[in-house]
Amino acid sequence: MTELSPKFKYEVAQEPGGEGIKLCFACGICTASCPIRAIDEGYNPRRIIRMVLLGMKQRVLSSDFIWFCSSCYACTERCPQGVKFTDVMNAIKNLAVKQGYVPTPFVQQIDILKRFGRLYEIDEFDNKKRAGFGLPKVEKARGFTKKIMEMTELEQIILRKNEK
Amino acid sequence: MKYALYPGCTVLGRGRNYEMAARQVARVLGIEFVDLDDFECCGFPIKSVHYETFMMMGARNIFAAEQKELDICTLCSACTGSLTEVNKHLIEHFDEKTRIVSTLKKNGINYRMGRNIAVKHFAKILYEDVGINEIQKLIRKRLSNLNIAAHYGCHYLKPTDIYKNPEDPENPHTLDELISVTGANSINYSEKLSCCGAGVLAISEDLAYSIARPKFQELSGNSTDAMVLICPFCSVMYDDNQKKIEKKFGEKYNLPVLYYPQLLGLALGIDAKLLGLRMNRVSTRALLEKIGA
Structure with a gap:
């Protein structure tokens, strides 16, 4: 737990959206603007940035709180340094996934998306209802989403969780 | 005014009232919606999990609209954000657009390189493209x-x-x-x-x-x-x-x-x-x- 990885900040910076992390001067406007922080003090953007800069890799990536960001972009808009913390959080979460930390709801969503191409299945019953309301038929998804997930080997990436 | 209507997952699954009202209002205001059968999820739910998958999912939807040379009208703000972000990336990085088109092609998903399109939320279309003055003229109650x-x-x-x-x-x-x-x-x-x-x-x-x-x-x-x-x-x-x-x-x-x-x-x-x-x-x-x- 206490082992530090001094290069962690560079790993974050190399992920898409993560490059802003090095610009932080710790003013804390992100934390002051955060609606999640207002409810749950366990989630604190400024603290997460400090932990990354200090190299607390395992503690950050294995934590539950990194998944609490609502992606409202309040921090991103107000940051005087252009850190784009919402994007930095996505970079951190992408790294956590590569380490095998994927919350169950995401695994379930990916499964649904693979099967139906959308988060909801639109079946014959739905289409009958839609017709009754004058809405056009929704064709079954043609498997593009599934194909893309196979191309990027998403399943292999998230299944690493089970190997641990 | 003609747009490819991008309903997204949540409108189709839980927002039938939104879709009905949007189509009704569009008809009265002279906005034509075209429904494309190859739209799937915008990628938003995957962004925090795997950025490359998110990018490919968004790009493929944009390519689908490009083939028809239509701008996209979104109803969901999460779809709007995701597709706008991906679209901006593709417009500003021609090499990335080329890479994604050819990667998709290698895997049997064929879209030709198309002319850039725009992604716009329905409310922004009402405000910017129809305009408050035009809407005003059609108010009956x-x-x-x-x-x-x-x-x-x-x-x-x-x-x-x-x-x-x-x-x-x-x-x-x-x-x-x-x-x-x-x-x-x-x-x-x-x-x-x-x-x-x-x-x-x-x-x-x-x-x-x-x-x-x-x-x-x-x-x-x-x-x-x-x-x-x-x-x-x-x-x-x-x-x-x-x-x-x-x-x-x-x-x-x-x-x-x-x-x-x-x-x-x-x-x-x-x-x-x-x-x-x-x-x-x-x-x-x-x-x-x-x-x-």
Whole structure:
């Protein structure tokens, strides 16, 4: 737990959206603007940035709180340094996934998306209802989403969780 | 005005009333929607898990619209944000666009390199492309006795650097103006710009409900007739889950939540039933009686 990885900040910076992390001067406007922080003090953007800069890799990536960001972009808009913390959080979460930390709801969503191409299945019953309301038929998804997930080997990436 | 209508997942799954009202309003305003059968999820749910998959999912939807040379009209603000971000990336990085087109092709998904298109939320199309003045001319029933609380949501406004004509996210005006043109009074209130909390609903219901609560607390105590919003995710929080939030906190809100096209549709003289107003979770009956609809 206490082992530090001094290069962690560079790993974050190399992920898409993560490059802003090095610009932080710790003013804390992100934390002051955060609606999640207002409810749950366990989630604190400024603290997460400090932990990354200090190299607390395992503690950050294995934590539950990194998944609490609502992606409202309040921090991103107000940051005087252009850190784009919402994007930095996505970079951190992408790294956590590569380490095998994927919350169950995401695994379930990916499964649904693979099967139906959308988060909801639109079946014959739905289409009958839609017709009754004058809405056009929704064709079954043609498997593009599934194909893309196979191309990027998403399943292999998230299944690493089970190997641990 | 012709757009490829991008319904997204949540509108198809839980926002039939939104889709009905949007199509009705579009018809009256002379906006033509084209339905493409190769649209799938925009990629938003995957962004935090795997960025490359998110990028490919978004890009493929954009390519689908490019083949038809149509701009995309979105109804969901999360789809708007995702597709706008990906589209901006493709427009600014021609090499990336080429790479994704050829990677898809190698895997049997064939799209030719197309002319760049734009992604626009329906409310922005109403405001910028139709225009307040044109809408004004078509108003048949002024809703002047209604007090409406505009809920902008987050992704319609932010992040500002992906949008072509961003508004000040601390002081937006488009939805207020769109409400005012119906004759209704768009009220000022302190929780106006709050996040609905839907972004964390899958991770923690308790947290999501706590984030949605302050808006209800403020609006149920004043003379607001309804909240009006433009995103199916926000509607899941404020309309679908309102009863659950009331129960969790032992409070009573009873606040009707309408999609903006439903409000506009009423002012355009469209029948409430055709606008799906019977499908809203919190009853809209008292509101409809008040305006004599």
